[in-house]
Amino acid sequence: MKINLEVPEVAIREKRLGSITGFCGTAEGLVKTARCGKLKEENRSFSQWAGCSVGKALCQLSMIQDAVVIQHGPIGCSGEFSMFGFVNKVGQKQRNLTVKNINAVSSNLEEKDTIYGGGAKLRKTIKEVFQEFNPKAIFITTSCASGIIGDDVEAIADKAEKEIGIPIVYISCEGFKSRVWTTGFDAAFHGILRKIVKPPVEKKKNVINIISFWGSDEFSYLLRKIGLEPNYIAPFSTVEQLSKLSEAAATAQICSTLGTYLAAGLQQEYGIPEVKASQPYGITGTDAWFREIGKIIGKEQEVEELIKSEKERIAPKLEELRNRLKGKTGYVTAGAAYGHIISTLLNELNVKVIGACVYHHDPVYDNGDIDADTLNFVVENYGDIPNYDVSNKQSFEFVNAMNKIRPDICVTRHPGMAIWGIRLGIPTLLWANENLSFGYQGLINFGERVVDLLENDEFVKNIAEHSELPYTDWWMNQNPYSFLGTKGKKTEELQREKVAE
Template sequence: MAKNIYKSTVPIREDRLNTTIAYGGTASELVDLTTRKCLKAKDRAFSQTTFCQEWLAMLTLATIKDTVTIVHAPVGCISSLTCINIFNRFGQILRGEIPETGKWISTNLTDADAIHGGEDKLKEAILEADKRYSPKAIFVFSSCVAGVIGEDIDAIISKVQPDVSAKVAPVYCDGFKSKVWATGYDGSFQGALNHLISEPKEKQDDLVNIINPITFGRVDEVEVERLLNKIGLKANFIPNFNTVEAIGKASEAALTSSLCTTFSEYFGKELKERFDVPYTKKLMPVGLDNTDEWLREIAGFLGKEDEVEILIKEERERIQPKIDELKKKLEGKTAFVSAGQSRAVGIPNLLADLGIEIVGITAYHYDEVIFESFADLENRCGDFCTNIANVQPFEQTNILNKEKPDLYFGHMGESVWAAKEGIPTGMVFNLGHLFSGYNGPVSFGSRILNLVNNHSFSKKLSRHSKKVYRDSWLDENPFKYHKAEGL
């Protein structure tokens, strides 16, 4: 039986997972400090840029079909949905669908609303969304302004819910409450858990929920689906690019797993607590060893141990000659990786499969979710420079200037800092390219080989670009502005 648990808000990750966003040193030091529980929370005396947790919350739910997004905020807060809509339309194309523009509404809170409240505007927006689009669900996202003035979004929705046919789900993601933007994932899943998922009609012994962040493309899903099918399991990819009904059936699954533990760990825990659906805790199936362990954990829960060992043996034998060929061609290359914490472990493992040496990693945050896997990575790859930073280009550029890697792999937008230094760059995700499973290292390795053989863009860019930062900063300790909490 499902437990009747309703939680409006979620604890921030700083409190729930002891998450830190400021560390600079070596991997071995970080592992040692974490093991001894001596890792002190730090901040920065100077911070250059970051994301907003509202953006991450919208990124989680805005691609669900037959839904409308309402952002209870000043109109500027909705601007990021234009970027999310690019992901949305491209994701639909990759799934063989005719692309449709997402549907979103801003309540356009003004300075007057910040004084008198925006309840009437939110009611009007919900009614209009239901009338205009007839969606199956409406997501109402909070904002810094809504949080500051103390808008009771739950109460407002309770008043208007009887007048609309869609399920209306509040998502609390006030940006100022947490410096760890991944808290936005938790708030979005809380809304889905409270309003979209109900007690299962029947359990499906072969169904596995695969929580898919928007940054994993359809080609990755196809690879994961292929592997699960080989051991007699079906994948329910949620929430991105799927339906409200598919999300509602999450409680019927035999197990929940994920393509990114950072993204999904809160959802997995809550689904276990409320509906007794077990969940796996291994990191994403990126890299050969990670894929082995990811499959083994799923098999261990569902009694598929013999089948999965046969699958792993077959896939390893099939893929190894191609891996060996790539390793010969990439021998001696070094790389720096910058990514969210799960990819900051997954991508280096994939690179290590290809014989590329890891000289440094930047993870956007760090907590107990990846500690074990990070320690395994340090054991496998040896010591390397480690920076925990919620997107701080001034630190990143300083480190790259000192480490001088042959290759740089990062998220879209931030790779420009490395390219301007003349370092060939690649993406740690691309919706049209494969990274996951056993075919992922071959696909990614082939693209890396192309990058190595044709790096003229970054070299020419560096010759025609002015230095982003002065030599006086590049000669400094990159972690100069880290400070202990409260100082």
């Protein structure tokens, strides 16, 4: 589906990409089911919780240095302000920036506003925010409440923009709209593409946009070797920086779950080439990523030299890590594309990935290129993942499945999931700074942490010995997917049966 910047609301992932949050089977089965157009959402008859797009929009918008986010909703919808306040400070420290708070406020809709409308409160909040913060732009993220009562946020934003003279950007990210919470990333980038990015004035051949979170700056070291500078988006950028995204030589992303919409939008609107090669993690992925960048900027020879020297540099350490990890098994739980990245890293270190619980699946990305399929990259290069579960963080499924699979190690990118592996007595690595695993050195960084964890498992054993799971034997003895539409039968098997019919 073409990205349509004429409309104020982003098309949700389910409609745009056919994304799902329910599947159980194998990684290869998921790829094949999606390729033959038979992939469909498997509903759950029981759900432990649900995520919300607001948080994903906030995580990109609230760390823009000179903008303010107004969360137009009840105060409870701003619960993630504190978390992003924390990661903002950690990220600023890692990037050697001045440490300051995020600029985010709530319009604090109350019961009476749901009857009389929240427009007046929003207008008042915009004025106060402008006076208090003097921002270069204001982003207004919506909520279920503002959506249900029908506040015309776009009209209010447009009117205020004319009065105040700075971009005031409506971000439609009501939680009820999409069960794929990463739609919130797309909503944030839709607003940035519509209202912030300007046509290029001067092309910058040495700048590459890197769509990322708040992790440390690990890209500069290698990119500078081929004459490039990373322009990290969107945390810690400025409104002016964002307005010039159209001037870069190319756009890359630390993971396609995050950057699919913005990268494709910049290519569609301004012809900025998107790096579609697999993500830059592990040897195979990093080789492909740099080779594509080399082609885009016309520096293939320099890229080959970089690849050769980096591989030679890390070879002895990589060999040592691979020997120490040979025969180990791993389980992965993370967002979709980052889950594929962790699977890549483990497999390249000789850790066989025998299961995964990823939070959604995009059968295709916004660039429409089938070769950009990151799960297929894993299957083609490292083989199948036998126990592959798509689950929007339903811990009851994850705990049950991992208890049956019992890998040597579990790796997660989300803190809330790490505790479950530890309580099961499975060494669990929380790998939250994804940038640390970028490139050739990243594989070594990651491998060292895995070895460290496996060789120091006393803490995990102690925790497991002294903790009790909230799940009873009644649940733990059942098929982990008993509440999925398939009732524990692998989704791909059912869909194969339907095709045969």
